[in-house]
Amino acid sequence: MPLVAWGYLVFVAGLLAGFGGIALVAALAATAGIGSSLVRRSITLAALSAMLLGGTLAALSAGKPERAKRFNPTDSADTTTLAAARASATKAIDSLFGPDAPMARALLVADQHEIPPEVRDRYARAGMVHMLSISGLHVAIIAGAVVLMLRLARVPPVSASLAAILLTALYVAVIGAPAPAVRSAVMLGVVSASRAVQRPTSPWASLALGGFVPLLDPRTVLDLGYQLSVLGIAGLVGSAALAKRLIGGGVSGVRALLVRDVSASIVATLLTAPVIAWYFGRISLVAPLANLIATPVVAVLQPTLFLALILAPVPVAGRFVADAAHPLLQIFDGIARVASSLPGASVAVIPSLVTVIAGGALVAALLVACLSRYPVRPVSFAAASLAVVVWSPAFRLPHSGEMEMHVLDVGQGDAILIRTDRGRWMIIDAGRAWPTGDAGRSTVIPYVMRRGGDVIAFVLSHAHSDHAGGAETVLRSLRPKSFWDAAFPQGSEVYQQTLAAARASGVGWHRVHPGDILPADGVTLRFLAPDSSWMSDLADPNDASAIAIVEFGSTRFLLMGDAESDEESWLMRNAAGELKADVLKVGHHGSSTSSTDGFLAAVNPALAVISVGAENSYGHPSADVLAALGRVDAQVMRTDQLGTIVVRTDGRTITAEARGKRWQVSRESREQ
Ligand SMILES: [Zn+2]
Numbered sequence: 299m300p301l302v303a304w305g306y307l308v309f310v311a312g313l314l315a316g317f318g319g320i321a322l323v324a325a326l327a328a329t330a331g332i333g334s335s336l337v338r339r340s341i342t343l344a345a346l347s348a349m350l351l352g353g354t355l356a357a358l359s360a361g362k363p364e365r366a367k368r369f370n371p372t373d374s375a376d377t378t379t380l381a382a383a384r385a386s387a388t389k390a391i392d393s394l395f396g397p398d399a400p401m402a403r404a405l406l407v408a409d410q411h412e413i414p415p416e417v418r419d420r421y422a423r424a425g426m427v428h429m430l431s432i433s434g435l436h437v438a439i440i441a442g443a444v445v446l447m448l449r450l451a452r453v454p455p456v457s458a459s460l461a462a463i464l465l466t467a468l469y470v471a472v473i474g475a476p477a478p479a480v481r482s483a484v485m486l487g488v489v490s491a492s493r494a495v496q497r498p499t500s501p502w503a504s505l506a507l508g509g510f511v512p513l514l515d516p517r518t519v520l521d522l523g524y525q526l527s528v529l530g531i532a533g534l535v536g537s538a539a540l541a542k543r544l545i546g547g548g549v550s551g552v553r554a555l556l557v558r559d560v561s562a563s564i565v566a567t568l569l570t571a572p573v574i575a576w577y578f579g580r581i582s583l584v585a586p587l588a589n590l591i592a593t594p595v596v597a598v599l600q601p602t603l604f605l606a607l608i609l610a611p612v613p614v615a616g617r618f619v620a621d622a623a624h625p626l627l628q629i630f631d632g633i634a635r636v637a638s639s640l641p642g643a644s645v646a647v648i649p650s651l652v653t654v655i656a657g658g659a660l661v662a663a664l665l666v667a668c669l670s671r672y673p674v675r676p677v678s679f680a681a682a683s684l685a686v687v688v689w690s691p692a693f694r695l696p697h698s699g700e701m702e703m704h705v706l707d708v709g710q711g712d713a714i715l716i717r718t719d720r721g722r723w724m725i726i727d728a729g730r731a732w733p734t735g736d737a738g739r740s741t742v743i744p745y746v747m748r749r750g751g752d753v754i755a756f757v758l759s760h761a762h763s764d765h766a767g768g769a770e771t772v773l774r775s776l777r778p779k780s781f782w783d784a785a786f787p788q789g790s791e792v793y794q795q796t797l798a799a800a801r802a803s804g805v806g807w808h809r810v811h812p813g814d815i816l817p818a819d820g821v822t823l824r825f826l827a828p829d830s831s832w833m834s835d836l837a838d839p840n841d842a843s844a845i846a847i848v849e850f851g852s853t854r855f856l857l858m859g860d861a862e863s864d865e866e867s868w869l870m871r872n873a874a875g876e877l878k879a880d881v882l883k884v885g886h887h888g889s890s891t892s893s894t895d896g897f898l899a900a901v902n903p904a905l906a907v908i909s910v911g912a913e914n915s916y917g918h919p920s921a922d923v924l925a926a927l928g929r930v931d932a933q934v935m936r937t938d939q940l941g942t943i944v945v946r947t948d949g950r951t952i953t954a955e956a957r958g959k960r961w962q963v964s965r966e967s968r969e970q
Contacts, residue, residue: 306900332673334470383472390610394620398627402620404430406603407473420895422574423644424637425567425585426592428526431628436600437482441466443601459490469604477518478527481508485531501535533566533899536668540565545724563589565694572657582644588637592630592712599626639669656686677743684912700946701821701850705883706745707941710911710918711764713885714857715742716848718819721751725778726857727759731767731792738768743775754818756805757846758783759859760839770799782816784828785809810844820949822849826873827865841865846875851949853877853965856901858885858892866897877901880965881945881954882932884908888919895926903932905945905954905963913940933963 327675379485387407403409419425441462448458459625464485470479487509492499509528511518518524541558565816567585575581582588592942637643660683667676704715708729716724723746745937746753756778759765773781781800789797800807808814811830816823827845838843843859856879862867866885869877882903885892906927910918919936927934933954936945940956945963952963 310631315623328909336960353858356360382873384474385473385509386605390607391617394606394610394616395623398620398624401631402603402623405600406438406607408476414835420638421583421634422505423580423584423642424588424634424838425574426588426637427574428523428530428570429596431593437466437470437479438486439600440469440604441486441603455531456494459494461467463487463490477511477521477524478512481524481527481531484508484510487922491738503537505535506530526570529569529573530566532665533569535560536569536665537562537565540668540908542773557763557829559590559593560586563587563593566666569661572654572661575657576654580655584637584640584643588633588914591637592633595626595630595633599623599630610871624698624884633758646794648679653687656683659683669960700948701848701853702882702947703855703883703945704911705907705937705943705945706737706741707937708741708768708909708922710886710887710914710916711737711767712759712883712909713737713742714770714860714909715746716821716823716855717749717751718754718821719850720819721749722818723751723753724755724757724821724823725753725772725776726757726767726770727765727859728756730764736768736771737764738775740771741764742766746776750851753778755780755782755816757781757792757810757823757824757844758796759857760784760843761786761790761796762839762860763790763792765860766790766792766796773801773805780808780816781805782808782810782814782825782844784833784844785840786833786836786842790839790940795901820850823847824849824876825906827861827869829868829872830867838862840891843885845869847879853947853952855883855945856903857883860886860889860892862886862889863894864898865890866894870897870900874900879903880947884919884923885925886918887914889916889925890922890937893923893926895929898926898930898955902930903927904965905952906932906934907945908938910935910936910938914938933961 322640371399383408388403388722391402391406391607392399398810409767411877415937421430434716440968444462444465445458449455453461460857463483463486466483469525470483473479488499488504492504498777505528508531511524538558542560543560545554545557554636561621563586567589573579584719590792602619606616606623609616609619637813660680663680663683666682667673670676679828694794698719698721701719702715702717705712706715706729711727712727714726715724718724725742725746728742731737753776756776758769758770758781760785769792772778786793797807810828812825814825815897815928825844826847833842840860841864843861843865845859845861845865846857848855848857862885876901877897879901882898882905884906901927908919924934942956944955945952947956951966953965954961
């Protein structure tokens with residue numbers, strides 16, 4: 299059946315294109331060939347897969363401009379009826395749900411941008427992150443609830459499912475037709491239609507039809523929600539076949555139900571594990587259990603949220619139902635909270651491309667084993683893949699217990715990378731740009747790629763081109779989870795391009811406020827400035843630099859951007875208690891307009907790092923600043939003399955490394 303071929307193709311293309319993109323055509327075609335010959339023992343299928351894969355990837359590489367992602371409703375000039383309906387739904391959700399609105403928006407209209415990164419990390423650790431993105435599950439639950447209600451009202455089954463399909467289609471359109479929801483709606487339509495005409499359909503065929511979106515917009519295969527959704531359904535189909543074989547057909551009762559649910563939970567978790575490992579740098583061990591408990595909660599929560607939204611025109615009724623949803627949301631979040639905090643809930647990994655592809659082959663073989671009546675061959679293939687995953691030296695469990703700050707040598711400019719104790723990155727600034735390139739492409743991206751690990755956040759200290767020049771390429775290539783900056787009112791052209799790149803790459807943008815926190819693994823980055831009222835009457839973006847303090851254990855690193863003496867005094871007035879730090883990234887490349895004596899006394903750094911270009915035309919760093927740093931007895935390290943500088947800490951002691959040498963940074967004498 300050609301539909302099966304299409305389904306398989308879209309599934310593998312989504313998976314692999316998400317991992318590596320166009321450079322992988324050969325690997326993709328080979329994997330498709332192996333997989334399909336295992337499933338169908340058919341050369342034709344293998345050839346068809348390879349051909350269509352090539353087509354999808356060619357479309358990808360042609361650089362089709364990406365559709366604006368749901369990012370910021372105000373910057374889409376979309377004035378269609380659907381967009382208007384979506385905007386009014388969002389407004390209704392905000393007024394109905396109050397503090398629950400960010401979660402309700404994620405679950406109802408697929409708008410995740412107000413869910414803080416630490417919450418998303420919590421769900422990833424619990425193995426529940428797919429439940430945050432509007433997925434097929436939500437659509438299916440809503441459709442199921444509609445059918446149930448209509449059947450209770452004695453509406454005949456065919457009319458009930460027709461009504462459910464229409465309502466579902468309308469809903470999917472209103473929320474902006476995200477691919478997973480489209481997939482689910484189409485599958486529901488196919489299954490209902492096949493039931494209505496009493497012609498049974500293979501679940502793979504309906505999955506294939508549901509997964510059609512990449513044929514219209516190839517970039518959909520890169521969408522995490524789409525990948526999880528297709529893999530999740532494949533897992534359900536596979537586990538249903540497995541459960542049937544384990545307990546035999548026609549058996550009912552608690553035991554059968556349990557076998558079915560547990561195997562569904564385990565198979566779906568296994569199938570999505572390589573993708574989650576790639577995006578979130580972790581494998582959730584608690585996921586099968588968490589999903590088993592959370593699924594029934596979502597089954598009640600989702601229709602409740604939906605009902606509240608429908609009843610929104612009648613405020614009393616809408617609010618009543620929204621209030622009823624509140625405890626359910628609490629329970630849902632509670633499950634994620636408890637599951638993620640269990641000891642050993644998840645393992646942090648830094649998957650390389652090789653391990654992820656081997657992991658993908660492993661889970662594909664397991665799926666085939668679930669379906670096959672003769673599972674020996676796929677199981678041995680799975681064992682071989684497992685051997686590759688385990689043996690591959692790139693697969694390590696990185697819990698170094700150390701945080702690192704990498705001050706990259708990007709000439710005149712800043713590019714500072716914070717690496718967490720689990721190998722993930724926060725990037726502050728990306729160096730300058732020049733007519734034929736930028737420091738993002740030449741330095742930052744290769745530096746991160748060689749070491750591996752996800753980029754959690756990109757912070758732009760301010761929009762001057764020696765900090766923002768490489769930001770656009772960094773956002774496009776490394777796709778951080780979030781993008782933070784101070785949004786200085788007079789945005790430069792390079793800043794506009796950076797924002798556009800964030801939008802095009804689907805990176806959520808956040809405006810920095812004093813007190814905002816970015817926690818990641820054992821590291822906490824907290825913004826101290828700028829305050830928006832302080833910023834409103836400034837002419838120079840330097841003094842609106844985003845200032846961050848990074849804490850790990852008892853050590854503190856203060857990152858000053860290009861702040862000058864005015865912003866330093868603002869900090870001394872408004873954040874005096876926060877300024878003490880062991881390591882100072884000196885403001886404005888050591889310019890004499892920054893680093894006043896009073897400020898340096900408040901920070902009292904043991905180590906001062908200056909990011910500055912050799913022989914720069916500004917005369918940075920100034921002799922006065924070097925003398926002032928000497929007066930507070932700080933060791934000074936400069937990128938123009940040492941190249942890239944790496945500062946490491948285990949939370950108590952600090953070492954610095956450059957040009958292959960290591961130094962101890964002494965904090966002891968400063969503790970009093
Ligand atoms: Zn600068």
